[in-house]
Amino acid sequence: MNIVKDYMYRTLVSVCQKDSIEEVIRIMYQAEMSVVPVVNEENRFLGTIYSENILKNIIPEKYGFLDSNRLLFEINQAAETLAEIKNRQVKEYMSTRVSPIREMDKMYKIADIMLDNKESFLFVVNEKGNLRGYITRADLLYYLLDVCNDIG
Amino acid sequence: MITTVTLNPAIDREYFVDQNKPKEHKYIYDHNDIRVYPGGKGLISAIDLRNLGYPDIQNIGFVGGKQGIFFEKMVQDYKITTNYIYTENEIRNNAFIIGMDPVTYTHYNDYTYKVSKDDVEQLIKRFKRGIVDSDFIMISGSIPAGVDFDIYQRMVNICNELGKDVYLQASGEALNRALQAKPKVAESYFKHTKKVLNLELVELEDYLRAGQKLLEEGAQYAILRYHCERLLFTKEKTYCLSPVDFCLKNWLGAGDAYNAGFFDYVFRKGFDFIEANRYGAAAALNVAEHKTIFIENREDIEKNLSRIVIRELEV
Numbered sequence: 001m002n003i004v005k006d007y008m009y010r011t012l013v014s015v016c017q018k019d020s021i022e023e024v025i026r027i028m029y030q031a032e033m034s035v036v037p038v039v040n041e042e043n044r045f046l047g048t049i050y051s052e053n054i055l056k057n058i059i060p061e062k063y064g065f066l067d068s069n070r071l072l073f074e075i076n077q078a079a080e081t082l083a084e085i086k087n088r089q090v091k092e093y094m095s096t097r098v099s100p101i102r103e104m105d106k107m108y109k110i111a112d113i114m115l116d117n118k119e120s121f122l123f124v125v126n127e128k129g130n131l132r133g134y135i136t137r138a139d140l141l142y143y144l145l146d147v148c149n150d151i152g
Numbered sequence: 153m154i155t156t157v158t159l160n161p162a163i164d165r166e167y168f169v170d171q172n173k174p175k176e177h178k179y180i181y182d183h184n185d186i187r188v189y190p191g192g193k194g195l196i197s198a199i200d201l202r203n204l205g206y207p208d209i210q211n212i213g214f215v216g217g218k219q220g221i222f223f224e225k226m227v228q229d230y231k232i233t234t235n236y237i238y239t240e241n242e243i244r245n246n247a248f249i250i251g252m253d254p255v256t257y258t259h260y261n262d263y264t265y266k267v268s269k270d271d272v273e274q275l276i277k278r279f280k281r282g283i284v285d286s287d288f289i290m291i292s293g294s295i296p297a298g299v300d301f302d303i304y305q306r307m308v309n310i311c312n313e314l315g316k317d318v319y320l321q322a323s324g325e326a327l328n329r330a331l332q333a334k335p336k337v338a339e340s341y342f343k344h345t346k347k348v349l350n351l352e353l354v355e356l357e358d359y360l361r362a363g364q365k366l367l368e369e370g371a372q373y374a375i376l377r378y379h380c381e382r383l384l385f386t387k388e389k390t391y392c393l394s395p396v397d398f399c400l401k402n403w404l405g406a407g408d409a410y411n412a413g414f415f416d417y418v419f420r421k422g423f424d425f426i427e428a429n430r431y432g433a434a435a436a437l438n439v440a441e442h443k444t445i446f447i448e449n450r451e452d453i454e455k456n457l458s459r460i461v462i463r464e465l466e467v
């Protein structure tokens with residue numbers, strides 16, 4: 001057991017480029033995921049959409065700054081901006097920079113990728129590039145725990 | 153990949169007590185006396201197929217609320233690929249209380265789950281792209297409130313458009329409509345009403361007529377349960393499948409094992425309706441004669457093959 005397929009979370013929860021931002025937010029909330037993969041009609045991985053990206057677009061200037069005096073104003077402003085963009089399509093806000101990893105990749109490879117990209121979440125595809133699931137830093141640590149138990 | 157569809161899953165909880173008495177407080181201290189597992193037609197078959205060595209098995213359907221996340225994590229433990237639409241309403245919870253002395257079996261079946269129209273449309277979109285690289289699709293089980301009766305018809309149509317063979321196990325109006333989409337194999341179950349396609353089932357002749365009607369309405373092959381036997385219908389012939397020296401201990405999981413065995417045969421040896429049913433029945437026998445829900449390996453199936461008799465019926 002040292003390949004990604006043995007440790008990944010096997011889920012095809014995803015959105016398409018034409019889906020709306022509102023749909024993405026609902027999926028993020030219900031699935032408890034802050035980043036969701038974007039696929040095409042054939043389930044081919046195209047990129048990701050981050051909650052952070054959506055937030056940055058609705059609180060552009062004050063993002064990350066929690067000033068309690070301005071919080072109500074910020075929230076109202078954010079809600080108004082969200083009302084404007086919630087029907088827009090995922091393709092406007094998605095990122096295509098993140099490369100997925102293959103389900104048959106060795107686990108040690110993902111340590112490098114996660115640390116280099118500062119990603120806590122990596123999406124996993126099969127040999128055709130179709131979405132197969134995701135793997136997290138916790139899975140990497142769990143794998144390392146298995147290795148250290150084997151050594152011990 | 154093999155895809156199974158479960159639209160109305162449940163968290164099943166079994167409680168084993170010495171005696172199940174009303175108005176009595178029970179304390180359970182042994183973890184062996186409580187079993188919690190993910191339930192629903194299609195899902196159990198998915199787990200069976202995983203146990204038979206298939207690396208990629210997908211289960212598509214709805215799961216509800218925070219308990220839906222818990223349900224999904226239980227399914228993940230079996231290394232099944234989940235493709236769930238998360239809904240606002242909580243997933244179903246079934247409770248089974250099993251008294252040991254005297255033996256009693258009390259079942260509280262939760263039918264409160266409801267999904268929205270948006271959830272259904274999300275499901276259809278996800279289903280379309282989720283089955284792209286599936287070789288076989290198994291659609292089975294009841295549908296939750298909020299889902300229209302044409303849901304299986306829509307799903308079978310999508311499978312047909314993509315050139316995928318469908319095994320459909322359904323009942324009532326959902327089955328009636330789905331037949332119009334001409335699934336490859338249709339099996340009708342009738343837990344609540346003894347009716348198929350509005351035909352009442354009492355005598356063998358009624359079952360034979362209903363089976364023929366399933367074919368006339370669109371199925372290419374049809375299967376009907378007839379007590380402990382199964383009636384198999386092709387366009388040309390009708391067969392009766394019977395287990396020899398059958399000793400029933402457990403129904404739970406037997407029908408799912410049948411479906412998994414059927415798929416396993418077709419996947420490895422190609423579509424032979426009669427032999428795939430024989431293999432499915434041998435798989436079901438293994439579950440029905442033991443206190444297990446899942447099939448574990450092919451050896452357990454194959455040792456039962458000689459006990460499955462299939463004879464042609466004069467119709």
